[in-house]
Amino acid sequence: MTSNDTLEKTRGKLCGLLQKALILELSTIPPYATACYSILEQGQYDRSEPTIVNAEPIEVIRQVMVEEMLHMVLVANVLNSIGGHPKLNDPDQLPTYPTKLLDGRGPEVHLRRFTPQQVKSFRLIETAPKDTGPAKKGDYHTIGGFYTYIKQELENACDTFGNDAIFIGDEKRQISNDDYFGAGGEVIEVVGTPKQRRNSAMRAITEIMEEGEGADLGHRAGDKDIIPGPEGREDVAHYFKFNEILHSRYYHPDDAVDEPPTGGDLIVDWSAVSPMQDDPCEGNYARAPEVAAISAEFNTAWTGLLDGLETAFNTDKSALRDLVPTMYIMKSLAQKLMRIPLPDGSGETAGPTWTYLGKA
């Protein structure tokens, strides 16, 4: 085998891992969005009017969601930088729920309404690995562990073949802050000299890990990013955000990572939630064509979103901006579904199935 073969084999493996990471980030969004939209929404984030039902948990989950979207863009940028092609509309790779993340090695996620149990499962998704040693060798069971492995493999590949051999992707494919709608933070472009590209790629992966489980923040909950909310509030990683909801209390930025939050009140009303059925599926709408029609409308929008992302990452970056209205349409349709009682008389409502409709 020539060294060129080995290089391409390594590239193929790296692309495969990053593609999995892309789908992994994508897979977290439907469960988070479903729980968020199931909360009976009365208003937007506003501490001055605490009577507004559940505005705070809605805002906390929304922040996590948009950061997952940013992570998708970051992964796509890294994948494009090494000459890969982000794939977002291959039905064989797209998640159906319930699903076990990381090819069955990770936690199982369901589409469920906003309940303590569901938020606990979100917290599990964003849990930091206790020891990154095994993960570096490919023995990972958490998202953080998976990224630890990817980072290690990318470092190894760069060391073995040289940065210039690895970062061969067209820089025109890099999504910049101008292309992105600014949700969840700054995009990192993997551009410049091979050395700069390597550094940017590593920085991108590190940012994903920090915002997710927040493993490497030096035993302090805050990550120094200031976010909207009570004056000067620092952002915390997703794990901690979900913990805030469960404890009904915000973190103080200097709180220790292994202690409960000690900041201000975060008011959660678990009863102001739509009684959506667990893991909604098309089969449940077989006897309710009117519900099936709204569900199909939702899935058409979801399909358009995935096709649009595929286009944005591979051919036309400007497609990304057009997707913002699609996401609002999906929110509205999801909320509609969650208000319609199922015909089975169970008292539960319909919900979005997040089914991709194209290219069966």
Next chain:
Amino acid sequence: MTTHDDTIAYDAFLTVSAALTGYNAAELQATGCAAEYWHHVQQVLPEDILKKFLSPAPRLGKKDDDKIIRESYLPDRCLGPVARSLIQLWYTGQWVPLPQEWRENYGASRFDVVKIISTRAYKEGLVWDAIGAHPQGAKQQGFGAWSLEPPKQRGQADDRNS
């Protein structure tokens, strides 16, 4: 709405509402306002009139909705104004009081006053969907939405009734 009769009456209310608005029962429930509108209508109408108002329900939802509405509801001195107020309620989220003549004939209710039922009622008015717009100050469409084609209007191309 716990007893059997209540459920039947509520379903009838949805059926009549669907015929009057042109939106099906699922779409009406999707507004999240159906229960509070039903509550309001029960408060405003005397029981016998409510019963009469819902009585065509078993015949609705088939083929002759338009005919039934034009014959049984709109020209009726009692049911006509109720139907018109209910249509406006679904489309705008606002209850429009029944005319003075109606009150003189059938009695006035202290609940029969002009009123936007709730903040949600405003946002979920069918009018916004019908005109392909969003309620001002709510349900934002997202950056750049103004550059996209408006959603398909009801009654065009893939008309559900065609």
